Amino acid sequence: MRTLALLRAFLVRDFLQEMSYRTNFIMQWVGVAASLTVWYFLGSFFARFPQLAESLGGMDYFSYSVVGIAFLRYLSTINSTFARKVRQEQVAGTLEAMLVTPNSTPTLVLLSSAYEMLSASLWILAWLFLGRLFGATFHFPALLPALLLLGLVMASFASIGIMSAGMVIYFKRGDPVTWLLASGSTLLGGIFFPVSILPEGAQMLARLLPITHAVEGFRELIVKGASLADIWPNLQYLLVFAAIFLPLGLGVFYLALRRARVEGTLIQY
């Protein structure tokens, strides 16, 4: 109950703050439609090359890229939100006021990011919905595999995000983890083009990235209407990734937090 009340506090706070920047709020949603239009015409252009669908696993390019972009956005939000929120609170001077409330620091950091994660989820739903209106070939996915995949995607992405927040707490600036992962994922994650066209070494790297499996799994579910068995390998990989990196991320976070409290730099920026 207490956690829910806290969650509500953070959601209301961030919603009110976002509403105070009205133009930005409106432009965000206008941007969704504008961006989809670009991809729609790009997809229409690529549709002139039927052999392209073969290398995309039988999908049209518009549907392929819409799912890829959705999860790239999800990845970048979840990866960066924890660190960004910590940094924002440090710079705004509100971190100290939050840390003297009777709540654990990880709880505060996780809940601080709840609004951005919710907002990113809504953005993705709107993006996919509008994508469907623009002509993407989407199926309503089977609920259980979709929820399983979504849960594992969040756990995998969050593990890196929590590690990154730890780095911001200790080093204040310079978060190489998020930057490397975002750049690597954009290039290698099968967002805009299939992994199969990459050189062999790059393909191996791509298979290590959680976004490759996240996007692949969701494309199977949404575009092809696949079953749980079809995406099982993706689920397995994400499970292993989360099992390794979630404890590691939390460990780095706690270590950084402790060092910052020992060195007295917790609220410095």
Add this chain to the structure above:
Amino acid sequence: MMNSTQDTAVVCEGLSKSFARRRSLAATLRHPLRRAGQIKALDGVDLAVQRGEIFGLLGPNGAGKTTLLKILSGLVLPDGGQARVDGADIARQEMAVRRAIGYVTSDERSFYWRLSGRQNLIFFARLFHVPPAEIPRRVAELLQRVELTDKASEPFSAFSSGMKQRLAIARALLHAPPILFLDEPTRSLDPVTARHIRDFIRDKLSGGEGKTILLATHNLHEAASLCHRMAILNRGRVQRTGRLDEFRALFAAQRIYRVELDRPVDLDSAGRVLSSTRDEASGAITMEVQLHDQGDDSLSSLVSSLAASGARVREITRQEPPLEDLFDRLFHEDPGEEGQ
């Protein structure tokens, strides 16, 4: 085992804290393996703050006042020693400590600038686990107490420094803690606003509600007007603990008299002349004389010397040493010699 009793709100024993000295990039490159030097922020601090008292932490900049408050609030971990706040061990019962304290800093930035004063308080009330049904009443009551009801719907960015500080005090009271840590609450406020805040602390928080208040300040007059007792900190060490009148008594031996005469006289036999000034318009001479010893005879000796000089005495008054002088002595005395 710490000497913590039910009457003690805060107790510290041997609290120590050192911070690594920041090294320049050039120094790091020249000696990459050399360890950074340490700055001792707290050096074996022992304190006991009684329930219901306003206890001042007084010292110059860098004395360790803020570090001590941050350690007691759980924001910084000590290197050694132990402390209890409201009976809870700061190392093992962090949440109990945070429930027991309200922390007010002098940092104006500790609120969300685009939210209103009321919205900010509601957010922090939820963080302090105030029951949801009670939040509107509690927030309204506190806004009224800090006299911000009329301005509560305005964005925090539109608040003046005094309003921001009053809102910070209201936030610290949201969960009705028995203990308040106030870190230079009137710094950056104009004198009138600062006096209002001091009145509020003394009359309402301490006098009205019996809160225990640990006040860090380097404002001597603020400490003198608010604190029941105080600790003098310098370079992380407690120089002395006591009441202001006890501190004054320590230096009572320094009896200084201000004597106004119609002409200069030799008073060396009665005391040491600290200063002598002449008023050009009236020709009057004003001398500050520090008597040689504490006995009543020394004052008699001064009076005799004045009578023997034949000068007309216009006025003679006992001078209290200025607070600045008193605290300067206290800050710089050797605690090893004087003790606490």
